[in-house]
Amino acid sequence: MDRVLKYGMVGGGEGSFIGDVHRKAIAMDGVCEIVAGNFSRDTVKAQRTGKKLGIQSDRIYQSFEEMAEVESNREDGIDFVVIVTPNKSHYDIAKAFLQKGIHIACDKPLTLEISESEDLARIAKEKDLLFCVTYTNTGCPMVKHAREMVKHGDLGDIIMVMAEYPQDWLINNVSSLGAAQLWRTDPSECNSACVADIGCHIENTVSYITGLKIKSLLANLNKIGEGMQLETNASIMVKYDNGASGMYWACQVALGNKNAIKIRVFGTKGSLEWEGEKPDDMKVSPLGNPIQTLYRGRDKLYPSAAKFSRIPGGHPEGTYEAFANIYLAFARALIKKKTGELLTDEDLDFPSVEKGVVGVKFIHSCLESNENGSVWVNFE
Ligand SMILES: NC(=O)c1ccc[n+]([C@@H]2O[C@H](COP(=O)([O-])OP(=O)(O)OC[C@H]3O[C@@H](n4cnc5c(N)ncnc54)[C@H](O)[C@@H]3O)[C@@H](O)[C@H]2O)c1
Secondary structure, eight states: OOEEEEEEEEEEOOOOOOOOOHHHHHTTTTTTEEEEOOOOOOOHHHHHHHHHHOGGGGGGOOHHHHHHHHHHHHHTTOOOEEEEEEGHHHHHHHHHHHHHOOEEOOSOOOOOOHHHHHHHHHHHHHTTEEEEEGGGGGGGGHHHHHHHHHHHTTTTTTEEEEEEOOOOOTTGGGOOHHHHHHHGOOOOOOOOTHIIIIHHHHHHHHHHHHHHEEEEEEEEEEESTTOOOOSSSEEEEEEETTTEEEEEEEEEEEEEESSEEEEEESSSSSEEEETTTSTTTTEETTTSSSOEEEETSSSSOHHHHTTTSSOTTSSOOHHHHHHHHHHHOOOOOOHHTTTTTTOOOTTSSOOBBBHHHHHHHHHHHEEEEEEEESSEEEOO
């Protein structure tokens, strides 16, 4: 673990949202160092961001194409690239770096089109490159513990899932949005707003915890809010491969909610409930026993979850630590790969490119169902 990996970033320029969160989270463990970037389409902002981060001037790039080309030819070139640009650009950027043999961490949703995400998965496999899609919740120790509980049969057979992700930031009309928010509601940039932005987090988190595969779904999407051209509310019914059913609600106009993802999983022997705004706690209801609240850093968790807990309970961990955990797993796997060691399933405990493909298919199935009058559509 001594080896320090070198990474570059595309996106994350001055005034943007998530790139800076990625950088701070990655810095937590001292395993990866940022050395290059094409931080913005705005060349002045790209330069200013790079300088502020202390990056050598010849490694602050004006385009991702130039960055992929130059970095792949440097002896000390980047080991991986972090892609934190708007959704529509992920495909071209990821493809450019994959083709140059550079490993990838890309934020969700992986791409706009299914064919694009499948193409990225194919190239990554052909070139034997690691590809992580940064679905944040999977980095939370309590989410990892929830997954272990399901795996160990603590909940019995899963019979129902109820999951919601309400926010209220789009309750104001489109004209009041800044550029960084506007692309999320713009049909020339995105094919979906609410499902692509937050609904896919529900799909991924439920899938991570339960291991269930969606067989079919029915979606009712609404464009609530003045001037909204894409959906801001999504009600989705789901049938899983084991016969269980689920209901997902994602909403960007639910007044009073900031980032309130909540997942409830019900089994024949117990249930659990986890909320993203209280990520250190989890409510567990074992059949025939009192309802409990488990706390990260205080209560006994399964070892593969406990190892991601960083500080004692009562000292809150959240979004930064979740991202850091994803990157730590990714970096450890990459170091092992570079030293020729075989990777185990435990090493690969970060969201894969294949999970990214499923996320894009989920978005498209919701759109298809809604466009056809909210009918059931098959989902492989
Ligand atoms: N995992 C999460 O919880 C989470 C949270 C927020 C955002 N995201 C995802 O992260 C991505 C970025 O979101 P954001 O809110 O930071 O967006 P943003 O609009 O705030 O920032 C995007 C940045 O990318 C730059 N950019 C755009 N196109 C570029 C290009 N072709 N080359 C170089 N730079 C380019 C912009 O100049 C800007 O600096 C999105 O895909 C979004 O869905 C994920």
